[in-house]
Amino acid sequence: MFDTNELVLNMGPQHPSTHGVLRVILRLDGEKVVDADVVIGYLHRGIEKLSENRNWTQIILLTDRMDYVAAATNNVGYCETVEKLMSIEVPRRAKYVRTILCELQRIASHCLWVGTHAMDIGAMTVFLYAFRERELILDLFEEFCGARLTYNSMRIGGLPLDIPPGWDKKVLEFCAIMDAKIDEYEELLTHNRIWLERTKGIGVISGPAAVALGLSGPPLRGSGVPRDVRKDEPYAAYDEMQFDVPVGTAGDTYDRYLVRMEEFRQSLRIVRQATEGLPEGPIVGKVPRLIKPPAGETYHAIESPKGELGYFIVSDGKSTNPYRFRVRPPSFCNLQGLRTLCKGHLVADVVALIGSLDVVLGEVDR
Amino acid sequence: MIDTLVIPLLKIVIVLNATLVAVTYMVLLERKVIAWAQSRLGPMRVGPYGILQPVADAIKLMIKEDITPVRADKWVFTAAPIISMVPALIVYAVIPFGPEVRLFGRQVTLYITDINVGLLFIVSVASVGVYGIILAGYASNSKYPLLASLRASAQLISYEVAVTLTLVSVIMMAGSLSMVSIVRAQESQRMWYAFAQPLAFAIFFIGGLAETNRAPFDMPEAEQELTGGFHTEYSGMRFALFFLAEYANMIVVSSVATTLFLGGWLRPFPNVAFLSFLDFVPSWTWFLLKSFFFLYVFIWIRATLPRYRYDQLMRLGWKVLIPLAIANLVVTGIVKVMLL
Amino acid sequence: MADAPPPSDKPTASAAPAAPAHVPKAAVPTGPSDPPPPADLAPPAFLAALQAAVPGSVAHVSYWLGDWTLVVPAALLLQTAQHLRDGADAAFDFCSDVTATDWPPRAEGRFDVIYCLYSTRLRHRVRLKVILGEQQPLASVTSIWPAADWLEREVYDMFGVGFTGHPDRRRILMPEDWQGFPQRKDYPLEGPGELLMENPIDWLKLRQSRDQADIE
Secondary structure, eight states: OOSSSOEEEEEOSSOTTSSSSOEEEEEEETTEEEEEEEEOOTTOOOHHHHHTTSOTTTHHHHHHTTSGGGHHHHHHHHHHHHHHHHTOOOOHHHHHHHHHHHHHHHHHHHHHHHHHHHHHHTOHHHHHHHHHHHHHHHHHHHHHHSOSSOOOOOBTTBOSSOOOTTHHHHHHHHHHHHHHHHHHHHHHHTTOHHHHHHHTTSSOOOHHHHHHTTOOSHHHHTTTOOOOHHHHSOOTTGGGOOOOOOOOSSOSHHHHHHHHHHHHHHHHHHHHHHHHTOOOSOSBOOOOSSOOOOSEEEEEEEEETTEEEEEEEEEOSSSSSOSEEEEEOHHHHHHTTHHHHHTTOBHHHHHHHHHHHTOOHHHHHO | OIIIIIHHHHHHHHHHHHHHHHHHHHHHHHHHHHHHHTTSOOOOSSSGGGTTHHHHHHHHHHTSOOOOOTTSOHHHHHHHHHHHHHHHHHGGGSOOSSOEEEETTEEEESSSOOOTTHHHHHHHHHHHHHHHHHHHHHHTTOHHHHHHHHHHHHHHHHHHHHHHHHHHHHHHHHSOSOHHHHHHHHHHTTSOHHHHSHHHHHHHHHHHHHHTTOTTSOTTTSGGGTSOGGGTTOOHHHHHHHHHHHHHHHHHHHHHHHHHHSOTTOOSSTTOGGGGGGGGSOHHHHHHHHHHHHHHHHHHHHHHOOOOOHHHHHHIIIIIIHHHHHHHHHHHHHHHHHHO | OOSOOOOOOOOOSSOOTTSOTTSOSSSOOOSOOOOOOOTTSOOOHHHHHHHHHSTTOOSEEEEETTEEEEEOOGGGHHHHHHHHHHOTTTOOOEEEEEEEEEOTTOSSOSEEEEEEEEOTTTOOEEEEEEEEOSSOOEEOOTTTOTTHHHHHHHHHHHHOOOEETOSOOOOSSSOTTOOSOTTSTTSOTTOOTHHHHSOHHHHHHHHHHHHHHHHO
16 A cells, blocks of 8 residues: 555545535645646536537527626626627616626625635635625625526626616615625634634745736736736726725735735725716617627637636627637636646645635636 | 442433433534524524434434445444543543532532542543544555544644643642542632633643544544545444544543633632622532533634644644643742742 | 437527538638738737747738737747747737637638737737648647646647647546547537447446546
8 A cells, every 4th residue: 555655646526625526636745745637627518619509699698607606707708709899889887787797796706715715724604604795696686687696697788687776775785794794704814823824825826937827817916916807908897997906925825815805895896886886878789689790700808706717709700600619717727727836735735725726617617 | 338339320320321412412512503603593403493403313323324344344443433432431430520419318429439540540541532543544444544543643642742731730739630639629729720720721722622633623534625534434323423422522621621720610719708699509500511611612613713734733732732831830830839 | 229319409590400500501611801900000019020030920910809810820830939928029928828710611721729818018919820730730839838738738629739749638628538529610519429329337337447547
């Protein structure tokens, strides 16, 4: 049993801490990780090929299922790419509502992230508290579009429905509640001695290395690179919003945690601004009845809670389906950094690192 | 004859039964307290407010299929959970629930026995419980339980050193190893040892958390991240015994902490005549309340804190707690000599 | 047991249910339209430096909807990529995406391998396009942008493009022993039929025994 110096440990696809069906084959020297081979593909459903056989509006349903934790963001990315292809002008009200929905999704996704990350490290109570707030957001979404997880809440050119009356007041009430709750999570974790020991210095990656490795979103910002698609290439109503982008310094798990906690607060700020300044107007722009973008290809990226979510769509101008539909999933590109981050750490840190990268397997595998 | 045979036997029967019931209801208590900390309710269906949940759990575990791995060492496999559980119960022979009282016209002591090396007895017997873990990992004949059980036992042994050193400080204060004498010493010295020896108290409590594999030191157990710990191959009643052994150990640590540091059966401020109206509460009730307080804190800590990584855990035990315990011992010795 | 699975529900706007679903109903498109930039738009600053440093690297410049696309011949890909990453005006240090499109009837090469690049310093984007034949290998850019590691593995998995110099040429999303390249236009949407439906239990046992050998 102990003839070789290296032990191969399989964190199998069914696993309580891998946030989905992820397989990590660890090669250990005692407790230290020598190499981590990440095997994915267990949730591959062929969304890209399926989309080649669906018309442009039906694909919105499929995009929901990729990052199912933050489904509205996927919808927005796709709709904006097609609107770019067709040069459709989205009315201002629709942009504002899209911004509100995207930021609410960011809060919901980070709630899930903080809950599962803390639970993997042992603080099980934060999970329940975070989900309690996520429920409030899901209730808002349910009131808006009828679904809690996969919304199908966008259309090319705007939104399918206007917000119900009184919804914006409920959003503002939620913002008031959420502020205090973020403080609750921080109280339990941020200055906790054990949390600091478990997350400081774990999975350090420098800024240039992170950029070269293709990380995006909080993993990249935690390493000191101030890149945020909302600021660099604004979409929806972000150019009219005042917000800051938190950037870390040390590039370790603790900094990624702090970046996301601050993103909570900035997202609330954006939601408040957008809700209070919601303009009147139509909710959907001028869109032809049959959607047939002109021939050509384009790439458009947005900032999903996980990172840079990009859509590369090729249209041949004649059929009602896209010719090529490609998603650039942020979790996929972040997850390939796991191999580099794990080296030299102990087995118990691998779980913390998977949580810190915040991967959703639906997006990784599509 | 009655005093030497019947009454002790009766006491044993009562204490054993009470302990076993308490251990089973600890399961429910933990689930409820953690649920309330997490803004939910916990078990509510079985019986009013979930009171009968332990009964349901016991029935479930007893009717489960009895699986023994093919190449496991059968006798050791069965013996390991028993070795884990029994020492925790034996320790109750020397824990004092109260002083002598008058019951049915007889002077009855509210403890099964009081040997003059009571504390030594407790420490030695509790250490035997570690064998249960080692043997469980060995008998399972499987890579991961073996490694996990070695880690768990290494953790237990390391923290035992720190805990025993704190006990020496208490013995120095009380001047005796007998549990009853320690309580009486707290009475005569007019101070619970939690206030006289705060550092020892803290180290004892932290060490107690580690001894019972409770959060934040439950890495060998919560290694469900990777393996199931030393009880991977166990199911049914044997698993239940391990599970209950953990809670029994918790109750033992709470009882010992109560006796040594919180004055055992003494009411708060036993020498203050002004508060003598509190005497209507019987002594064993004070004991139970204090033990319950410790158990609540155990569960509260589990609900709140994240867990330590294994190397951090070992570093804490060896590099922090043991030097502190030794320092405490030295200071206690110096102060005792100076005040004598 | 060896029957083909029933055709799946493919709601498309046009009729003709007899035709296989993966071929578009209208005339088969022959390639992407890469419109050249309008005459009054100045090309980006790094383009001149690139054409000077690596002559012949840009076979065609295209501009559409605010995005610049450079068509690069396959042989010069590595040098172009190197220059784009290191050049002062270019500074494309972030490889956003590596993907491919399949244009089966095109004569000069079936695949379009596309690299989406972004510069964190200068905040601009560019797309590179390489036209590649079916059996033609392509140099891997993982030595320049390590981010391309899994992205190229996915292009190999889905399209069958061979990358030379890639550290880990394995399938990524499909199982390792899969035959065929799913994202190609001649690969059926329902899957390969007989491979899956014939004796699924045996196939499952084979996979399980291989996984077991893997772990041990």
